[in-house]
Amino acid sequence: MQQDTHPRPELLISADAIERRVREMGAQISADYAGESLTLIGALKGCYVLMADLSRRIDLPLYIDFLEVSSYGDSTESSGIVKITKDFKHSITDQHVLLIEDIVDTGLTLNYLMDLLATRRPASLAIAALLVKPEKQQLKHPLKYAGFEIEDRFVVGYGMDYQGYYRNLDYVGVIDPETLDNPGGF
Ligand code: 5GP
16 A cells, blocks of 8 residues: 555644634724725735635725745744845835734744835834744734734644645644655655
């Protein structure tokens, strides 16, 4: 029999629970910014699923754009060194801006991005993240919208990857990267 080289990550947060929470976050954002238009900036690649789902739960005029950052290389530990690999051209000056992140671990990536976006003089700047790991948190900025607090374990799914894989899971699961040297299963 063939060895199972592509095990399914252990369930942490179900697709249903995520859907309910994202709906609540969207309703809260719609209420908080009522009467305004809002710019959502997503930090690729991990945010793409949250951006698709959350943006459709926000009942406001929305402008959506993305930047891409690289903070870990292929490691699972935050280096604190953030590199912008794709910037966006849209002007956010005088706009209400919400930065969309999949997960906040140390917060170092967001510290860097928030400082960068603040130099562009938006009318307001806040953060929405699906997951937060409070343990190693060094975030200097308030996390205005947070989906779930989780313990310090490596998660995948709902846009989040391990070496490029698992982003397509509709739930958030846990893997132990040390036991997986071939996540693609090839
Ligand atoms: P921070 O700078 O807050 O330590 O890390 C933020 C980024 O690291 C996230 O946007 C995400 O790309 C990655 N990251 C942090 N924790 C995890 C995790 O448990 N799983 C995955 N797949 N990525 C993570």
